[in-house]
Amino acid sequence: MISITAYMNVKPEYREVFLEKVQQVVELTREEEGNVSYRLFEEVSNSNQFVMLEQWKDQHAIDVHNRSEHFQTFFASAKKILAEPLTLKRFINDDD
Amino acid sequence: MISITAYMNVKPEYREVFLEKVQQVVELTREEEGNVSYRLFEEVSNSNQFVMLEQWKDQHAIDVHNRSEHFQTFFASAKKILAEPLTLKRFINDDD
Numbered sequence A, B: 001m002i003s004i005t006a007y008m009n010v011k012p013e014y015r016e017v018f019l020e021k022v023q024q025v026v027e028l029t030r031e032e033e034g035n036v037s038y039r040l041f042e043e044v045s046n047s048n049q050f051v052m053l054e055q056w057k058d059q060h061a062i063d064v065h066n067r068s069e070h071f072q073t074f075f076a077s078a079k080k081i082l083a084e085p086l087t088l089k090r091f092i093n094d095d096d
Helices: A012-030 A059-067 A069-081 B012-030 B059-067 B069-081
Strands: A002-009 A035-043 A049-056 A087-093 B002-009 B035-043 B049-056 B087-093
Touching: A002 A059, A012 A035, A012 A049, A012 A069, A049 A059, A059 A069, B002 B059, B012 B035, B012 B049, B012 B069, B049 B059, B059 B069
Parallel strands: none
Antiparallel strands: A002 A049, A002 A087, A035 A049, A035 B035, A087 B087, B002 B049, B002 B087, B035 B049
C-alpha cells in the first residue's frame, strides 16, 4: 500500500470554489478500483490549509488516478485556486 | 524521519473540551526537541473526526513524547472524549 499526503493551501477568495471542485474529485476517486481511501481534512488553526489523506493499492493505481479526467480537470484549476503549489508527501506503510 | 497519522473521532458533546485540551498538547509538543511537525486537522465531511499529522526525528523522540506529562494527561482523558480508540498509522518517509 502507498500513502500520499497532499497539502493544499487555498486562496481565501477561492475557498468555496475549491470545496465544490474537490468534492467532485473525492467522489469519483473513491470509485476508482485502485483507491483504498481518499479523505479531505482542514487544519484547525488555519482554515484554508487542507490536506488530502490518500491510500492506494499500488503505483499503477496512482498512475491511473493521475491520468483520470476528474483529476486532470482539478489539477488544471489548482494554479488559480491554490496560494502555493501543491505539496505531496509519499509514504510506504510501516505497520501494515 | 518517522511520520505518524493519529485519527481521533471525538464525541460531539466533548468537541470543545477536546479542542481545548489538544491545543495545550500541540503547543507543548512543538517545543519538544525531537518534534519536527505536529498539526491538527478536521475532516471536512465529518466535523468530529480529527487527525494529527506528526513528524519526528527518530524513535527516541517519540518515546520522549509518549512519556511527557502533557501527552500522558491528554491520553488519560482520551477514553472519555473519544468515541472510539485512537487509531495510529506509522510511516517511514519514502521521498525524503
